[in-house]
Amino acid sequence: xxxxxxxxxxxxxxxxxxxxxxxxxxxxxxxxxxxxxxxxxxxxxxxxxxxxxxxxxxxxxxxxxxxxxxxxxxxxxxxxxxxxxxxxxxxxxxxxxxxxxxxxxxxxxxxxxxxxxxxxxxxxxxxxxxxxxxxxxxxxxxxxxxxxxxxxxxxxxxxxxxxxxxxxxxxxxxxxxxxxxxxxxxxxxxxxxxxxxxxxxxxxxxxxxxxxxxxxxxxxxxxxxxxxxxxxxxxxxxxxxxxxxxxxxxxxxxxxxxxxxxxxxxxxxxxxxxxxxxxxxxxxxxxxxxxxxxxxxxxxxxxxxxxxxxxxxxxxxxxxxxxxxxxxxxxxxxxxxxxxxxxxxxxxxxxxxxxxxxxxxxxxxxx
Ligand SMILES: *Cc1c(COP(=O)(O)O)cnc(C)c1O
Numbered sequence: 001x002x003x004x005x006x007x008x009x010x011x012x013x014x015x016x017x018x019x020x021x022x023x024x025x026x027x028x029x030x031x032x033x034x035x036x037x038x039x040x041x042x043x044x045x046x047x048x049x050x051x052x053x054x055x056x057x058x059x060x061x062x063x064x065x066x067x068x069x070x071x072x073x074x075x076x077x078x079x080x081x082x083x084x085x086x087x088x089x090x091x092x093x094x095x096x097x098x099x100x101x102x103x104x105x106x107x108x109x110x111x112x113x114x115x116x117x118x119x120x121x122x123x124x125x126x127x128x129x130x131x132x133x134x135x136x137x138x139x140x141x142x143x144x145x146x147x148x149x150x151x152x153x154x155x156x157x158x159x160x161x162x163x164x165x166x167x168x169x170x171x172x173x174x175x176x177x178x179x180x181x182x183x184x185x186x187x188x189x190x191x192x193x194x195x196x197x198x199x200x201x202x203x204x205x206x207x208x209x210x211x212x213x214x215x216x217x218x219x220x221x222x223x224x225x226x227x228x229x230x231x232x233x234x235x236x237x238x239x240x241x242x243x244x245x246x247x248x249x250x251x252x253x254x255x256x257x258x259x260x261x262x263x264x265x266x267x268x269x270x271x272x273x274x275x276x277x278x279x280x281x282x283x284x285x286x287x288x289x290x291x292x293x294x295x296x297x298x299x300x301x302x303x304x305x306x307x308x309x310x311x312x313x314x315x316x317x318x319x320x321x322x323x324x325x326x327x328x329x330x331x332x333x334x335x336x337x338x339x340x341x342x343x344x345x346x347x348x349x350x351x352x353x354x355x356x357x358x359x360x361x362x363x364x365x366x367x
Contacts, residue, residue, distance in 0.1 A: 006123050013120065017325050026321065033325040034341040034351060037162070037192075037303050039225035041274050041344065044267035047226065047260045054256045062255040069258045073233065076265050077205065082238040085245055088252050090191060090219040090232030095121045097215070097234075099247040101153040101185055102127035109147045110156040111139045113163055113333025115189060118156045127153070137297045138166045141176040148184060155180060158189045160196065163332040163339045165299025173202040177211055185240070186214045191232075192301035194223035194271055195278055201300065205235070212237040222302065223271055223278075224264045229257040278302045281342040288352045292359055303341045305334060310362050312338050318358040324351055 016035030023031050066086050074081045087093035094117045102108060104126035110118045112131035119129050130147045132140055139157055148155060157176075160167040168176075173188075180186055188204050204216050215236040221227035231253060234244065264270075285304050289296050296306045308315040312328035315338050319326055329337030343351060 004124070004126065006126055010120070010123060013116070014331060016327055017320075019325070022320060022323075022325055026323075028323045031323045031325065032343060032347050032350065034343050034347065035325045035327045035339075036227070037222055037301070037341045038227050039223055039274055039302070040342070040347060041225060041270075041277065043225040043260070044264055044270035046267045046270075047263045050259050050263040051256055054259050057255075060255070062251050062253060062258060064250045064252075066253050066258050069231075069253070069261050072262045072265050077235065079205070079208070079235060080238065083208070083235055083241060085234045085236075085241050085248065086253050087232050087234070087248070088230040088257075089221060089227075090189070090217045090234075091117055092230075092252060093217055093232055093234045093244075094118060094187075094189075096244050096247050097154060097185065097187065098122050098125050098127070100244050105151065106153045107149070107151050108154045108156070109144050109152055111144065111158065111161065114139075114156065114158045115162045115191075118154075118158075118187075122154075134161070134164060134166070137164050139168050141168065141172055145176065145179050148180065152181075152184050154185045154187060156187045156189065158191075159202065160192050160300040162191065162301070163303070163327070163329070163334065164297050164305055165301045165303055166297055167196065167198060167201060167300045169198070169200040170202045171200070173204070174207070177207065177214065180213070182213055184213060186211070187217060188214065189217040191217065191219045191222050193218065194275055195302050196300045197279065198300055208235065208237065212239055215240060220261050220264060223274055224261075225274070226257075226260060226264060229254075229260050231257045231261045277345070278342050281345065281348045284348055285340065285342065285352070288355070292356065294359075303339055305329065305337050305339050307334075307337045308359075309336060311335060314362055315358060318362055319354060322354040322358065324354050 019031045019033050070081045070084055098121035102122055102125040107128035107130050108122045109130045111134055122129055132143045132147055215234045217234055219232035289306055294306055296304050312330040316328035327339040
C-alpha cells in the first residue's frame with residue numbers, strides 16, 4: 001500500500017477522553033467531562049421527542065438536499081436556501097472546503113493556536129500550511145494578510161477562537177475582509193456565536209451580500225447541544241455554495257439529524273436559557289481564578305483557557321484523579337494552561353472544589 005505521502009506524517013484526531021473510559025481506568029463512579037465545549041444541558045426536550053418519531057422508516061435514504069432543514073434555517077437567518085451548505089458537523093464543511101479549494105500547488109493561512117481541523121484537512125489535500133501566531137491571544141490579522149500570496153486559496157478566522165475563546169471585533173474583521181484579495185476564500189468559523197456577548201462582534205451576516213468570497217460556519221454541536229447528531233452548515237453567496245456542493249457526499253445528513261435540527265431551531269427559548277446559564281457559570285469560574293491569582297484569556301465562548309503555572313498535563317492528571325476531564329493546553333498550543341468547558345451550576349461548583357484542591361497539591365499557590 002502507498003498512501004498519499006503527507007498521510008504518513010499525520011496522526012488521527014485526539015478527542016477529549018470519554019467519560020466511560022475514565023470511570024473504568026480510575027475506578028470512579030462519577031466523572032464530569034468539561035473538555036469538549038458541549039452544552040451541559042443538552043438539546044431541547046422537543047428535539048428528544050422528535051427523535052422518537054424518526055425510527056419508523058430507517059430503510060429510506062435521507063433527503064440529500066435537506067430541503068426542510070434548509071428552508072427552516074434560511075428563514076431563521078434571513079438568507080436564501082441556496083446560500084446554505086450542510087455538513088455532518090461543521091467539521092465536514094471544513095473538509096469539503098479543503099477538497100474544493102486546496103491541492104499541493106496552493107497554500108492556506110490560519111492562526112495558531114486555533115481549531116485543529118483547518119490544518120488537518122488542508123494537509124490531507126497536500127496544501128502548504130501558513131500558521132500565524134496569535135498576538136496577545138487574538139488573531140493577528142495584519143500578519144495573516146501579509147502571509148497571503150498568489151497561491152493562497154483559503155484564510156481561516158476562528159471567531160471566537162478555539163482554544164483561546166478570544167474574538168476578532170467588527171472593525172478589525174471588516175478592515176481585514178476589505179484587504180483580502182477577491183479570489184481568496186475567507187472562512188469565519190462561528191461555532192460559538194450563540195454565546196457571544198460582545199457588542200462589537202462582527203455583523204458577518206450583513207457582509208455576505210457584498211462579499212462573495214466569505215463563508216460563515218455554524219453548528220448545532222455547541223449551544224444547540226446536539227454534538228452527537230452531527231449537523232453544521234456554511235452560509236455564503238450562492239456561487240460559492242454551488243462550488244462546495246459538488247464535493248458534498250450525497251446523503252451526508254441523516255434523517256434523524258435533519259428532523260432534530262429543525263426542531264432545535266424552533267426552541268429558541270432553550271438556547272436563550274443555556275446561554276444565560278453559561279454566562280453565569282463563566283463569571284463564577286472567572287471569579288474563582290481571580291481569587292486564586294490565576295490568569296485566563298477573555299472569552300466569548302462556553303469555555304475558559306486558564307493559565308495554571310504548571311504543565312497543562314500535570315493539572316489535567318490531577319483533575320482526572322478527582323473525576324474531572326478537562327483539556328490540557330499542551331496539546332492545544334498553550335503548554336501551561338487548561339481549557340475548561342463551563343458546566344451546569346452543580347458541575348461548576350464541584351469542579352471549583354476539586355480545582356482548588358489540585359492547586360494546593362501541585363503547589364501552584366507558591367509560584
Ligand atoms: C466544535 C467546533 C467545530 C466543529 O463542530 P461540529 O459541527 O461538531 O463539527 C468547528 N469549529 C470550532 C471552532 C469548534 O470549536
